[in-house]
Amino acid sequence: MAPIRRLTRILLPAVLLTLTLYTLANLNSPFTLLPPWTTTSTPSKHPIDQLLRSADADFSALLAKQTTTLASAAAAYRKRRGRHPPPGFDQWYAFAAERNVVMVEDFWDPIYHDLEPFWGEDPAVIRGRVRDVDMRIVVRDGKAETGSDWFWTQIWLEMIRGVEKFLPDMEIALNAMDEPRVVVPWEEVEGYVKKAGKGRRVVEREKVVGEFGRREEWTYMAEGTGAVWEHEKHYWLIARRGCPPNSAARKAPVVTDFNQTPFIASSFDLAHMRGGYVANFTLSTSFCHQPDLQALQGIFVEPLSVSATASLVPIFGGSKLGVNNDILLPAPMYWNEEDRFTGAEGAGIPWADKTRSPAAVWRGVATGGRNREENWRSFQRHRFVAMNNASQLHLAEMGEPPVNFALTDPRYRLSATSKPGSLPRWLASTTDIAFTDLMCAHPDSGTSCNYTSPFFTPTDAIPMAQQFRHRILPDMDGNSFSGRYLGFLRSTSLPVKATLWREWHDARLVAWKHFVPMDSRFGDWYGILEYFAGNEELGVEGHDEAAERIAMDGREWAAKVLRREDMQVYVLRVLLEYARVVDERRDVMGWVGDLV
Ligand SMILES: *[C@@H]1O[C@H](CO)[C@@H](O)[C@H](O)[C@H]1NC(C)=O
Ligand SMILES: *[C@@H]1O[C@H](CO)[C@@H](O)[C@H](O)[C@H]1NC(C)=O
Numbered sequence: 001m002a003p004i005r006r007l008t009r010i011l012l013p014a015v016l017l018t019l020t021l022y023t024l025a026n027l028n029s030p031f032t033l034l035p036p037w038t039t040t041s042t043p044s045k046h047p048i049d050q051l052l053r054s055a056d057a058d059f060s061a062l063l064a065k066q067t068t069t070l071a072s073a074a075a076a077y078r079k080r081r082g083r084h085p086p087p088g089f090d091q092w093y094a095f096a097a098e099r100n101v102v103m104v105e106d107f108w109d110p111i112y113h114d115l116e117p118f119w120g121e122d123p124a125v126i127r128g129r130v131r132d133v134d135m136r137i138v139v140r141d142g143k144a145e146t147g148s149d150w151f152w153t154q155i156w157l158e159m160i161r162g163v164e165k166f167l168p169d170m171e172i173a174l175n176a177m178d179e180p181r182v183v184v185p186w187e188e189v190e191g192y193v194k195k196a197g198k199g200r201r202v203v204e205r206e207k208v209v210g211e212f213g214r215r216e217e218w219t220y221m222a223e224g225t226g227a228v229w230e231h232e233k234h235y236w237l238i239a240r241r242g243c244p245p246n247s248a249a250r251k252a253p254v255v256t257d258f259n260q261t262p263f264i265a266s267s268f269d270l271a272h273m274r275g276g277y278v279a280n281f282t283l284s285t286s287f288c289h290q291p292d293l294q295a296l297q298g299i300f301v302e303p304l305s306v307s308a309t310a311s312l313v314p315i316f317g318g319s320k321l322g323v324n325n326d327i328l329l330p331a332p333m334y335w336n337e338e339d340r341f342t343g344a345e346g347a348g349i350p351w352a353d354k355t356r357s358p359a360a361v362w363r364g365v366a367t368g369g370r371n372r373e374e375n376w377r378s379f380q381r382h383r384f385v386a387m388n389n390a391s392q393l394h395l396a397e398m399g400e401p402p403v404n405f406a407l408t409d410p411r412y413r414l415s416a417t418s419k420p421g422s423l424p425r426w427l428a429s430t431t432d433i434a435f436t437d438l439m440c441a442h443p444d445s446g447t448s449c450n451y452t453s454p455f456f457t458p459t460d461a462i463p464m465a466q467q468f469r470h471r472i473l474p475d476m477d478g479n480s481f482s483g484r485y486l487g488f489l490r491s492t493s494l495p496v497k498a499t500l501w502r503e504w505h506d507a508r509l510v511a512w513k514h515f516v517p518m519d520s521r522f523g524d525w526y527g528i529l530e531y532f533a534g535n536e537e538l539g540v541e542g543h544d545e546a547a548e549r550i551a552m553d554g555r556e557w558a559a560k561v562l563r564r565e566d567m568q569v570y571v572l573r574v575l576l577e578y579a580r581v582v583d584e585r586r587d588v589m590g591w592v593g594d595l596v
């Protein structure tokens with residue numbers, strides 16, 4: 001009985017706190033959250049069953065929007081965007097059709113999300129602001145060039161050269177850093193978007209200008225408007241101004257002391273979770289309703305570098321947070337298909353040939369930002385690795401509070417928590433999760449690190465191709481988005497994805513259909529693992545077929561919509577739109593070739 005009493009002693013305060021938070025945050029919630037003592041009642045359907053079913057329906061609905069002709073694609077464009085397609089749309093369509101692109105207008109939603117505020121700013125001002133950024137690609141007479149030899153710029157240059165002959169003259173500013181750059185205050189973005197909305201219309205065909213303006217006509221309102229670059233290391237202070245004024249992120253007290261166990265307030269996840277699992281993935285990647293993430297994600301605590309602006313500067317980059325106004329392009333490492341990120345030669349290993357145990361593997365570097373003795377407990381990768389460490393869970397069960405994670409949340413009704421000692425044993429046999437490098441703030445300390453070595457041991461890397469011998473591949477953010485995600489999607493293994501980062505492909509992937517979404521606190525991880533991998537010791541069957549189906553559906557879909565061709569078609573579309581939004585006559589410009 002003693003261990004059970006000990007467990008109760010640990011869990012009871014957590015239960016009470018959690019229930020209080022539920023009550024506070026959830027007075028009108030439609031979700032039923034059963035307290036843990038009802039677990040012995042009749043087994044109900046698992047919440048994941050329902051999420052899998054709705055994902056199938058969501059995906060079918062998306063596919064049903066597919067168009068197959070230029071005219072129907074243009075009609076779908078006008079319906080969704082409220083404007084004519086940009087000049088050059090027919091060439092874009094032909095380029096896409098030649099590459100067998102799946103044509104669903106929604107797939108390009110990120111472009112419109114990113115560019116809409118710019119419709120509320122003067123084109124001459126936008127053109128001027130490009131010059132506030134050093135790293136640029138310039139297109140002149142159908143040729144793309146750059147003066148920068150930074151390897152990312154070179155990769156983007158190659159990507160753009162594949163479509164350069166369709167492009168009007170333009171200047172493209174690029175982000176040289178991992179971290180995104182632009183956070184215009186929410187109130188100002190609202191102003192821009194309102195102004196954009198007023199000008200948005202489908203102009204009468206006769207009034208439409210079908211050509212881009214000529215470079216000679218361009219003016220620059222201020223040659224570089226002197227955007228101010230901020231270097232505040234506590235990025236939360238910058239990021240949260242992108243949230244609405246009445247949002248939790250703007251109102252919550254700012255955490256400044258990261259030298260303690262972070263507060264993991266799961267009630268903030270209720271808006272995007274159902275039955276304890278992510279039901280709205282897009283919302284889960286937005287932090288404005290999740291103020292506790294300020295102490296649970298390295299980017300907010302201390303990124304490697306910060307150079308941010310509050311001005312609406314058009315900077316293109318590979319990933320960004322929901323609040324950033326950067327413009328997305330496919331990330332260079334996706335375009336490059338480096339083997340260390342794709343593990344291509346192992347990606348096709350049949351499900352049945354994968355090892356049974358351990359089901360889940362993860363290897364990575366202790367990134368997330370600049371980890372230090374006073375802040376590492378707030379870093380996401382450290383949290384994930386620690387909560388998969390059997391000996392740390394064993395200590396927690398024995399009554400020693402974990403230093404950087406929370407014990408299991410009662411809403412998951414895990415089998416492994418029903419029996420003392422079971423959770424650590426189950427994790428030890430089901431997962432193999434470790435750092436390969438502690439990224440210590442004292443680099444001369446070799447592979448060890450005086451503040452994190454007591455909790456983590458750097459372990460040999462597992463090449464991507466070999467990771468695919470395991471069924472479940474969790475994936476979480478590093479300094480920014482995780483570059484291996486595309487490789488995971490293209491493989492026969494099941495990606496379990498937690499992220500706050502937005503990428504070019506977001507609108508073409510369906511959570512629970514092509515990947516399994518995970519909350520950024522990782523409180524749902526054990527539940528996800530038990531659902532798919534089961535618990536042999538306790539006789540809990542996993543859902544191996546469901547896991548295989550998502551892995552295969554994701555792989556098949558990635559082979560259709562996440563190819564390099566799809567990246568190029570995206571690049572051409574976003575650059576045509578960008579060229580229009582910086583053009584003086586943008587309000588009347590468009591392609592109307594189908595309306596004759
Ligand atoms: C998901 O959340 C977003 C807000 O980020 C909202 O616009 C959307 O309607 C939600 N989707 C569903 C299916 O509830
Ligand atoms: C780790 O080493 C650094 C530099 O030598 C020192 O300042 C710090 O106090 C040490 N921390 C611990 C926990 O030993």
Ligand SMILES: *[C@@H]1O[C@H](CO)[C@@H](O)[C@H](O)[C@H]1NC(C)=O
Pocket residue numbers: 389390391392395433434435453454455456457458459
């Ligand atoms: C697991 O945690 C223990 C401390 O409880 C630590 O010594 C060990 O290095 C950790 N293992 C890994 C693989 O990080």
